[in-house]
Amino acid sequence: MADGTLTEGTVLHADLDAFYASVEQRDDPSLRGRPVIVGGGVVLAASYEAKARGVRTAMGGRQALQACPEAVVVPARFAAYTEASRAVFEVFHDTTPMVEGISIDEAFLEVGGLRRIRGLPSTIATQLRADVRARVGLPISVGVARTKYLAKVASAVSKPEGMLVVPVERELAFLHALPVERLWGVGKVTSAKLRDARIVTVGDVAEMFESELVQLLGSGAGRHLHALAHNRDPRPVQTGQRRSSMGAQHALGRGEHSPAELDLVLLTLVDRVTRRMRESRRTGSTITIRLRFGDFTRSTSSHTLARPTAHTVTVLDVARRLLASRSGAIKEKGITLIGVSLGSLDDQPAQLALPLDVTSGAELDDVIDAVRNKFGGAAVRRAVQLGETDPGAAPHLPD
Known part of the structure; x- marks a missing residue:
């Protein structure tokens, strides 16, 4: 009309x-x-x-x-x-x-x-x-x-x-003229593969058979990009849903990183995530760490607690164990990114989970949160963070 x-x-x-x-x-x-x-x-x-x-x-x-x-x-x-x-x-x-x-x-x-x-x-x-x-x-x-x-x-x-x-009548013309990097899921590695194959625009992707993309990128990525290149996205706008996980990540520079440096990054990320969870009055039971190594390979490790929690020390203890389990790969390949997330989120109040000591209860978390809310995030820091820049200042991980 x-x-x-x-x-x-x-x-x-x-x-x-x-x-x-x-x-x-x-x-x-x-x-x-x-x-x-x-x-x-x-x-x-x-x-x-x-x-x-x-x-x-x-x-x-x-x-x-x-x-x-x-x-x-x-x-x-x-x-x-x-x-x-x-x-x-x-x-x-x-x-x-x-x-x-x-x-x-x-x-x-x-x-x-x-x-x-x-x-x-x-x-x-x-x-x-x-x-x-x-x-x-x-x-x-x-x-x-x-x-x-x-x-x-x-x-x-x-x-x-x-x-x-x-x-609506011009959507494919608009989409196909864009560089291939505009497709959801096309990062540096996928972009390099596509451009090596002389696929530089979304239109180039759309002209390929789905089977060709699957052979080039794998089943999941190939089908996903083929659908997006034809603007096939049936997802409706959904309301009333709360995020299923909360997390944060930090990109590390290339080169060697000492165990103390990695622990500081991990501590800061856990501190940030658990504070956000307490602010939203949520708890989680599945703790996950995501690592990217120097050769661009990735690793994901998770542990599920018996009861959900938002306590910093509890989550940190598990995250440290998960990171330690990948120490061999870190030493061999190097590490360029650490991510921490809590999944299986719940709206119930936090309960204490191992390890239990006088510094791991909700009381300490509540006091620290109150001080930070009044005087700023840097008002209270752990001893190992003194004199250090904040390595945890990174966007949260996708849900």
């Missing part, structure tokens, strides 16, 4: 721009327009001014400052980011009841049922962006499309602080 009512998809992907850095620039006017790096030992977030100079998330702090010496480095303020996220999600829920949160700074929104009262999806998206800017003071990008996957791609292409509508 001429008015376009049949050409717009009804899925919105809303994604805050450089979220942590944008919160810092919002709260400190002196940082606006300047390159900002959040996090010291590793880049947790970078403003677009810093990104333009080559700074990237998860980059080492020293490397980031070499790329952008004039950058302003600020410590992470997770309480501020949590509060900003809550305010933004209030805007999302005021826009539509159909909101599926993906992470602290992005969500899918289904607006198909609002056409008569709110207008076209593009009109709703425009108002959403204006509301987030007016009510929360943060920039946000929005993609509008027929599927969740394509809406997410559209929001990424529209950044920073943009909006992109992909008409």
Whole structure:
């Protein structure tokens, strides 16, 4: 139809721009327009001014400052980011009841049922962006499309602080022109395999038989990419679901890392994850560590407790044992990434689990949380963390 009512998809992907850095620039006017790096030992977030100079998330702090010496480095303020996220999600829920949160700074929104009262999806998206800017003071990008996957791609292409509508009749033309790295699941290794085979765009993937992709990439990855290249994504926007796991990860530089350094990274990650769980009043029973070795191979190890917990020392004890079980591979191959997550999440109160001592109970965790909430995350640190940068300042692992 001429008015376009049949050409717009009804899925919105809303994604805050450089979220942590944008919160810092919002709260400190002196940082606006300047390159900002959040996090010291590793880049947790970078403003677009810093990104333009080559700074990237998860980059080492020293490397980031070499790329952008004039950058302003600020410590992470997770309480501020949590509060900003809550305010933004209030805007999302005021826009539509159909909101599926993906992470602290992005969500899918289904607006198909609002056409008569709110207008076209593009009109709703425009108002959403204006509301987030007016009510929360943060920039946000929005993609509008027929599927969740394509809406997410559209929001990424529209950044920073943009909006992109992909008409239904043009979705394949838009998708096929993109570089192959825009496909979900295409990282450095898969990208290299595809480009070695002269597959450089999503359109190139779409022209292949599924069996050819399976032979090149394996069954799971081949079928997954073949479906996405044809914009086959039947997943609806789902509401009322809570994340099934919480985690954090830290990328390590190449070279040797002492057991003490790895233990510090592990401790900081566990401390961060268990604090987030306590803040959300959740517990978990499955503790998992994920490792990436120097040869790009990966390892995942898990242990399930008899009872769910959110106690730092309990989780740390298990995580240390899991890490120790991979010490041979670490020594042989080197290690470039450590990740920790708690799964099988529950809403029941935490219960004590082994090891039991006077420092592992909920009382100590509660006191530490209270001090950090009042005076900041760096107000209380363990002895081994004194004088060290924070290696745990990294985005949480995907659910």
